[in-house]
Amino acid sequence: MVDTLNLVVITGMSGAGKTVAMQSFEDLGYFCVDNMPPSLLPKFWELVKESGKVTKIALVIDLRSRAFYDQIDEMLSNLDNTNFVTTKILFLDASNEELVSRYKETRRAHPLAMEGRLLDGIVKERNLLSEIKNRSQIVINTSELTPRQLREEIFGNFKSAETKTFHIEVMSFGFKYGVPIDADIVMDVRFLPNPYYVPEFKKLTGLNQAVYDYVMQQPATEDFYERFSSMLHLIMPGYEKEGKTSLTIAIGCTGGQHRSVALAERLGKDLGQHYPVETSHRDMNKRKETVNRS
Structure with a gap:
């Protein structure tokens, strides 16, 4: 009742x-x-x-x-x-x-x-x-x-104090499967070293701790992430003020298996400290054997 x-x-x-x-x-x-x-x-x-x-x-x-x-x-x-x-x-x-x-x-x-x-x-x-x-x-x-x-x-x-009307979807994807049509912000991380070419990481994903650490420990990753994250924190209040109720941030690498997954996971956790966030990985479990990159 x-x-x-x-x-x-x-x-x-x-x-x-x-x-x-x-x-x-x-x-x-x-x-x-x-x-x-x-x-x-x-x-x-x-x-x-x-x-x-x-x-x-x-x-x-x-x-x-x-x-x-x-x-x-x-x-x-x-x-x-x-x-x-x-x-x-x-x-x-x-x-x-x-x-x-x-x-x-x-x-x-x-x-x-x-x-x-x-x-x-x-x-x-x-x-x-x-x-x-x-x-x-x-x-x-x-x-x-x-x-x-x-x-x-x-x-x-x-609107009550506890009502959350603005939420964020963080999504990883693979460019070889197409850019998500519902994405508001698309970030390409194919410039980072690819774990696919490390034999023990090839069949794993960015959810694996070793793969995640490999991506995050690259010299270019931290500098990029800090700048990208700072930009998002700067613009989020503007989107909310303009009356937007949801925002989809799509992070893509070649196959959507390693780099984009790791970065989407980190970004989702960070933004989740300030906004309701859902993190998903559109192409993480897809495989195209004819394409030799992830």
């Missing part, structure tokens, strides 16, 4: 940024549900309580009719009377002029003006949502906000 469930209800004017908000909450580790019918919510709460695994949920709700609104209002009132759910309502708003501009730009129809004037639909929705807006704990006007600024606003309101 879960003791306390943190629930955020994301609602507001159509076109005010609910999609960006949902993506932001996903990055904050929330289980996000988009437009679940209120009639299904009681069963949903039962499943959540039984699982005991979900502690943060964000519900995105569009209020597109009076009947729908009445159901949601009843749901929120019931939640206020429970002792296992802490509820916050996030209301996203924007000026009529900005909403008209956004709908014109996307050429989408407003849900309450499918066959009528766009502005009439916006005004109708604003009147329909006035009560829940007054009930909301947090109201964000997105008229002057870019998607990135809205994300930062949400992070400022809902």
Whole structure:
């Protein structure tokens, strides 16, 4: 059983940024549900309580009719009377002029003006949502906000000290198998002496301590690693500040078996002291007998 469930209800004017908000909450580790019918919510709460695994949920709700609104209002009132759910309502708003501009730009129809004037639909929705807006704990006007600024606003309101939204993937690979297409930073370490040509290391990998030591004890390795590591520590805060949630650093040698593996392991451990890091070795166990280099 879960003791306390943190629930955020994301609602507001159509076109005010609910999609960006949902993506932001996903990055904050929330289980996000988009437009679940209120009639299904009681069963949903039962499943959540039984699982005991979900502690943060964000519900995105569009209020597109009076009947729908009445159901949601009843749901929120019931939640206020429970002792296992802490509820916050996030209301996203924007000026009529900005909403008209956004709908014109996307050429989408407003849900309450499918066959009528766009502005009439916006005004109708604003009147329909006035009560829940007054009930909301947090109201964000997105008229002057870019998607990135809205994300930062949400992070400022809902990110806890222990929430990690930026993580790093350190990957080794072999150039003869192709450069990883999802890499953000690629470093080529084929300039270092190759353990493949040491007979006892040929069939081993950079995870072997003797191979690891061989790579790290080369005169060029330490100087390179210190410079590369310093550069990464310099630029990581910038990536995080720009709102990037993940970064893939790919280190490659010829076959992805020795040098790149050893350096990826060292880099992963070092960066792991400051960020969540996953280290993987894409090509470490591949062999191409027709190619006599690693």
